[in-house]
Amino acid sequence: MLLRFRVANVRSLRDEQELSFVVPEGDEGRGSRGLTLSDGKELSLYPVLGIFGANASGKSNVITALKRMRDAVLNSYAAWTSYDGIPRDEFALDPRAAEENTFYEADIVLADGVRWTYGFELGARRVESEWLFAYPKGRRQVWFDRDASREQVYEFPGGRLQDRALLARITRPDSLLLTRAADDAHPQLTPVYDWFRSNLWDITPEAERPQREAYTAQRLLESATTRRRIEELLRVADLGIAGAEVVREPGRAPVVRLRHSGGGAEAVPLDWQAESFGTRSWFALIGPLLLALDTGAVLLVDELDASLHSRFAAEVVRLFQTPWANPKGAQLVFTAHDPSLFRNPSGRRLLQPGQLWLTEKDERGATELFPISDWEPTEEADLMTSYLEGSYGGVPRVSEGQVVRRLLAVDTAAEAGTETEEG
Template sequence: MLLRFRVANVRSLRDEQELSFVAPGESERTAAREVTLSDGKQLAVHTVLGVFGANASGKSNVVAALMGMRAAVLRSYADWTSYDGIPRDVFALDAKSEDETALYEADIVLADGVRWTYGFELGSRHVEAEWLYAYPKGRRQVWFERDAQQGKEFDFPGDRLQDRALLARTTRPDALLLTRAANDGHKQLTPVFDWFKNNLWDVTPETERTQREAYTAARLLESEESRHRVEELLRVADLGVSRVEVERTSGGRPVVRLIHSGGGVETALDWAAESWGTRSWFALIGPLLLALDTGAVLLVDELDASLHSRFAAEVVRLFQAPWVNTKGAQLVFTAHDPSLLRMPGGGRLLEPGQLWLTEKDERGATELASFADWEPADEEDLMTSYLAGAFGAVPKVSEGQVGRRLLRVDEAARMETEEA
């Protein structure tokens, strides 16, 4: 599971920001999942985090930063040689940012209950720092530390890590040691690498939908059980779909037809005739089931972009429910719709520690903060308080302001025309 993620100087995340799944207090333990660590201690960890904020406040950049860390871990050894320097996406509104490192760090728990902290800092041409710590008995073990500014770049305290000299000698200055080790199947370090390989699956409604549709279609052909699960998720979405027909073409690609029922008549629509909402939900089903089946971390940018808020809430509930989410899968989503902060019958869908806000400061840099930082009262309606601006992170637009601005521009243009 993912416990924490830290990032700095990546896109609009200029200063160090932290996103945490760890429940911030005793009051939130009932909404969290109890994780047993290797030292026997229990840690309350949330399975869902939602990131809210105004347009262009940096919500999507939180997801992009998580994906950027995954990409670096997976590709630094093989791909970065083709670049003129290390590919980075630093804060663009400050010229000093290009000369500073981009920071990534993640706290994770592997299947054996051992907590690991892995991170690195990327310069424009070199990996400036890299570190890996383990906590098998609750106390930190340093597996390796890297500092490109030191005469001895790599430090391996103790004898716990095998092939130390080989790793230090063969890791390029512009590649991560973790990636280098995993590419050679290093038995001790590969499990940490594999966590990044098998987690942080991202879904953005506007991109790669065709590929995700194909993946969901492939799930239909896996087994009868898989087919029934996909069909049930389509039916429960109240899209008018009663069942699915799927066949594999000679080229190997599945062709899907959704059977719609109405007035006792079944109709199969061409795929291109299906609505945007139907196709978006179909494309989400495959990655959603993958995360639940493997216990992965799923990242969904703009969950409410093409789903009704009530059904977006059902996606959240899937990850919250331990009887459905048996393997501890986690969901990070961004959204605009404040109705996700409240259940239709009243009460909270998510606790304050599960809700995060993005807001830009005067420099255009994103600040990330939890609702829990404001210590809302137990009975406080989070949606009402959020819309009232109690937590910040809402657009600074008064009622009718957009129309008045447009009218002002039109009047100025008319006057210029008359004067000419």
């Protein structure tokens, strides 16, 4: 499971920002679930975090940063050799950022309950630092500490790591030691690497949809149980859907057809291109959604409400929030614009203040990320109304009618200029 993620100098995330699933002290039990660590300590975590904010405030950059850390862990050994330097995408609005390191760190818990902290800093052409800590008995164990500015770049306190001298010798300056170790199936480090390989799956509703449609279609063929689960989710999303089928034709890719019924007539399969954008987007989301729930993975969904009605976006949240539907502790991080996801139609909170994170840009154009719980709202506070009123920040700084007035001013000035030229 993911406990916390920290990042700095990636896109608009100029200064260090943190995203945390850990429930703030005193809020335990509200929308959270317990996790028993290897030292016996109980930790309360949220299964879902939602990131909201104005357009261009940096919401998607948080998702991007999580994905970039994953990509670095998986690909630094093989793929980075083809780059002219290390791919970083540092903050663009300050020339000094190009000379500063890009920072990533994640706190994770593996299946055995041991908490690990893994992080690294990237320069333009080398890994400037890298570290791995474990907490099997509650106290920090340093497994390795790398600092490119030291004469002895690698330190391995306690001698816990096997083949440490070999790893130090064969790891390139522009590659992560964790990636290099996993490439050789290192028995101690590969489980940490495998966590990144099996988590932080990124979904953007309007991108790579054909691949996700194909994946969901593939899952339809897995078993009768999986088919029933997918068909049930489709029925919830679209009135009239009676089932789904995958048509295989020689020499052609499998084709999905959803069977529709109406007016008591027999269900009729429609051509896939005739389905609505919303239905296709939901179908494409179902496959990765079920995979995350089945494996207990961390799923990243950018703009959850972009192609789904807010009611359906809320149902996705509930799938992860409900223990019986999410017995393996899968986690969801999503971005959205629609503040109706703050609460149920009944007015009760769908997400707690610690699950609602906001992004806002400062005067430098740098993103600040913070939870609504920082404002310590009361139990009775209407989070959605307060958010829309700007009580917590994270909303566009646009007054009512401002866009109309700005456009009118431009048109008026243009007309005046034309009259002057004609005169």
